[in-house]
Amino acid sequence: MLEAVMVKRLRDYTLDFTISVKSGEIMSLMGLNGSGKSTALNIIAGLLEADTTTITLHGECLCRTEDDLDVPVEDRRIGYVLQNSAVFPHMTVRDNVAFGLRARRLGRPVVAERAALWMDHMHIGDLADVRAGNLSGGQKQRVALARALAIEPGLLMLDEPFTALDADSTQTVKDLTRRFVKKMQIPCIVVTHRVADSTEIGDRACVLCKGKKEWEGIPGEMPEICSVCRCA
Template identity: 75%
Template sequence: MLEAVLQKKLRDYSLDLNLTVNSGEIMVLMGMNGSGKSTTLNIIAGLLEPDRASITLNGELICRTDDGIDVAVEDRKIGYVLQNSAVFPHMSVKENVAYGLKARHIAADEIARRVGYWMEHINIADLAEVKAGNLSGGQKQRVALARALAIEPSLLMMDEPFTALDAESTQTVKDLTIKFIRKLSIPCIVVTHRLTDSTEIGDRACVLCHGKKEWEGVPTEMPGFCSVCHCRD
């Protein structure tokens, strides 16, 4: 379970957000460009310093600015899949999936086991030796998902993971995400700006507007307007 209270002054507004995501639940974070979605993920991941924050993951405090607690990015065990997938183009698919495990100094036989497991379950086993730079957008996103899940994260975050994908690849990545979030029973945050994504993948949705929570609930009940600044009227 993720519990986050975040505050950060940005250029045009202040991000001020309370977020709770249960284990095995997919929370869809929505909002216009610049509403603070990616900033939220970056603060939780530890890539961006908040002005004030308290972040608890499965009962473990990973950040509390008031007490000077700030676990380093590499020690947070958060799987983060970005929009452009960021698979390392000079490495093979197999090396990409093994990257996080090697960085965490996991034993070689365990690395081989986990890499084999995830490549098989994410359907990329036949691409094992292919250089990641030569993959299609959908294949890259699957590799990014396998790589993020291989480290056995306590939280999975995906920033606009479907934007660059065709309809078939989008559906594949959505199905795989739902399947493994349920199976691993970890919280998951998916940032998207498409309403269809939220209804198809999200258990709950949170709409941000200028850094504030505008609405939260079941995606199918999401209003089509913005009650805060009317930016979606």
């Protein structure tokens, strides 16, 4: 389970946000551009410092500013697929998927075996030796997902993973995300703009507006007044 409380003064407003996601649950984080979604994810990942924050993952404290406790980003074991730059374009698909495993200094046979397994899970095994920069948008997202899950993370975060994907690829990425989040029983946060995506993938949804939580609940019950994109 993930529990995070954070306060950070930004240029136009203060991000004052609390989020709680159960193991095996997908929380879709919604809000207009600049509402603080990516900032919140970056704080949880340890890429950005908050003014005050407490982040607990599966009972282990990752960050608590009042105690000066801060687990370094590389040790947080969070699978984070950032917006746009999903894969390392100069590496092959295999090297992308194996990146986190090699960084954790696992033995060669283990790296090879796990990378092959995850490429198989994501249906990208036949692309193993292709340079990731040459893949389509949907394939890149699957590579990024495989790479993030291969490290057996305690938390999965996807920042706008469906942007620039066609309908088929979007559905594939959604299905794979749901399948492995449930299977691995890890909390998952998916940032998305569209209510349709949120309804389909999210067990719960949370709407951020200018750094404050505007609404939280079951995606299908989201009231019309929420500041989110309702395009199909």
